Amino acid sequence: MEDCDDGNLDDGDGCSQDCALEVCGDGVVNLLGEVCDDGNRVDGDACTNTCVLARCGDGILREGLEPDHEAYEACDDGNDEDDDDCVSGCVEAVCGDGFVHGENEVCDDANGNNDDDCLADCRDASCGDGFVQVGVEDCDDNNLDPGDGCDGECQSEVEFQGAGEEAVAEGIAFARYTWAQAGTNNNGRANAEAACQQRGGRLAVPNSQAQWDAFYSVITRDSYGWWMGGHNNFSCGNATPGSPKAYSGGLIYVPTGGSRVYTGCNCTNSEQGLVAYHEGGQGHFDGCQRNAANGELGIMDEQVTYNHNAIYGFICQAP
Numbered sequence: 001m002e003d004c005d006d007g008n009l010d011d012g013d014g015c016s017q018d019c020a021l022e023v024c025g026d027g028v029v030n031l032l033g034e035v036c037d038d039g040n041r042v043d044g045d046a047c048t049n050t051c052v053l054a055r056c057g058d059g060i061l062r063e064g065l066e067p068d069h070e071a072y073e074a075c076d077d078g079n080d081e082d083d084d085d086c087v088s089g090c091v092e093a094v095c096g097d098g099f100v101h102g103e104n105e106v107c108d109d110a111n112g113n114n115d116d117d118c119l120a121d122c123r124d125a126s127c128g129d130g131f132v133q134v135g136v137e138d139c140d141d142n143n144l145d146p147g148d149g150c151d152g153e154c155q156s157e158v159e160f161q162g163a164g165e166e167a168v169a170e171g172i173a174f175a176r177y178t179w180a181q182a183g184t185n186n187n188g189r190a191n192a193e194a195a196c197q198q199r200g201g202r203l204a205v206p207n208s209q210a211q212w213d214a215f216y217s218v219i220t221r222d223s224y225g226w227w228m229g230g231h232n233n234f235s236c237g238n239a240t241p242g243s244p245k246a247y248s249g250g251l252i253y254v255p256t257g258g259s260r261v262y263t264g265c266n267c268t269n270s271e272q273g274l275v276a277y278h279e280g281g282q283g284h285f286d287g288c289q290r291n292a293a294n295g296e297l298g299i300m301d302e303q304v305t306y307n308h309n310a311i312y313g314f315i316c317q318a319p
Contacts, residue, residue: 002019002020003015003019003020003021004019004020004021005019011028013030013031013032014030014032016028024037024049024050024051025037025039025040025041025049025051026039027039029051030051033051034051034052035047035051035052035053036051036052036053037051043060044060044061044062044063044064045062045063045064046062046071048060054071056073056076056089056090057076057078057079057080057090058076058078059076059077059078060076060078061073061075061076062076062090073090074086074090074091074092075090075091075092076090082099083099083100083101083102084101084102085101085102087099087101095108095120095121095122096108096110096111096112096120096122097110098110100122101122104122105122106118106122106123106124107122107123107124108122111234111269112269112270112272113231113248113272114131115131115132115133115134115229115230115231115248116133116134116248117133117136119131127140127144127152127153127154128140128142128143128144128152128154129142130142132154132193132197132202133154134205134229134230134248134249135205135207135249135250136154137154137155137202138150138154138155138156138197138200138201138202138318138319139154139155139156139197139202140154141197149197149198150197155319156197156200156201156202156318156319157200165218165220166218167214167215167217167218168214169206169208169210169211169213169214170208170210170211171319172206172211172214172317172318172319173201173317173318174204174206174211174214174215174218174315174316174317175199175201175218175315175316175317175318176218176219176220176226176313176314176315177195177313177314177315177316178312178313179191179312179313181313182195182313182314183195186307186309186311187305187307188273188303188304188305188306188307189203189227189273189304189305189306189314190304190305192227192313192314195314195316196314196316196317199316199318200318201316201317201318201319202229202316202317202318203227203228203229203230203314203315203316203317204228204229204315204316204317205228205229205230205248205249205250205317206249206250206253206317207249207250207251208250208251208253209253209256211253212252212253212254212255213255213256215228215276215315215317216255216258216278216297218315219276219277219278219297219315220278220312221278224277224310224311224312225275225276225277225300225308225310225311225312226275226276226277226311226312226313226314226315227273227274227275227276227311227313227314227315228274228275228276228299228314228315229249229274229317230247230248230249230274231247231248231271231272231273231274231301232245232247232248232252232263232264232267232271232274232299232301233246233247233248234267234268234269234271234301235264235267236263236264236265236267236301237262237263237264238260238261238262238263239251239252239253239254239260239261239263240254240259240260241254241258241259241260245261245263247263247274247299252299254297255297258296258297259296260296261296261297261298261299262296262298262299263298263299263300263301264299264300264301265300265301265302266301266302267301270303271301271302271303272303272304273301273302273303273304273306274299274300274301274302275299275300275302275306275311276297276298276299276300276315277297277298277299277300278296278297278298
């Protein structure tokens with residue numbers, strides 16, 4: 001008995017060489033309507049039960065693949081929307097993926113940084129959240145109470161107290177402190193931030209030619225490390241005369257008379273802090289400083305908990 005007879009013995013044309021109708025799942029790719037046919041009716045493998053190739057966004061979850069496989073899907077909701085539970089690439093939405101997730105996130109800037117306008121937990125930054133927003137707040141003591149050194153608008157109530165090395169540009173004072181001058185320990189950026197706030201300032205974030213000149217002038221020659229504010233946008237590179245480089249505090253300018261400023265080292269999202277250095281030779285304490293030109297300013301990205309003994313202190317600014 002024949003289901004069909006098309007006058008040839010070819011498979012793949014709708015009627016097999018046995019004169020049987022070809023259907024999805026018979027293991028023969030019917031060129032009249034199938035892209036694939038793996039001989040089964042399993043929907044979660046590379047060939048769906050409609051005999052088309054599986055793809056992210058088809059609404060069918062791939063099965064049996066390890067997470068490191070290029071076709072692995074953690075989810076597949078059959079749409080291209082990035083504000084739901086399953087975002088582009090068939091990955092589950094999480095804070096930090098760069099997509100604002102429905103009602104669960106207010107913002108998402110794809111970094112783990114707490115000193116910009118979107119916090120690491122995907123909330124909008126605000127005065128009183130306990131994190132100092134660079135360029136907006138002088139301080140943030142996790143409350144809105146006045147009279148405790150940081151007022152209800154996160155502006156310092158303490159008169160700025162400079163150290164032995166201080167320079168002023170455009171009304172902003174930059175002051176350098178060693179750990180000993182500040183009376184605190186080297187435990188990474190946290191103590192530096194706290195010490196600046198106690199003195200009516202914040203970690204320095206220069207943002208003009210004049211400000212960078214002043215900032216540079218307080219750094220001791222041939223010294224490796226001074227904490228400053230901000231991060232380098234997780235992007236290594238050079239600022240050159242006339243071509244400043246962006247960072248979270250604004251722009252990095254080459255100090256007058258310099259040839260370049262190198263910023264970077266690791267350039268990953270885990271490097272949330274910056275350490276400035278000025279060296280005359282090619283010496284270095286952790287492999288980063290050698291990227292700077294001899295005698296030039298360098299800006300090294302570091303984890304905020306980094307406490308190498310060659311980081312001598314920090315530089316504050318006010319206001």
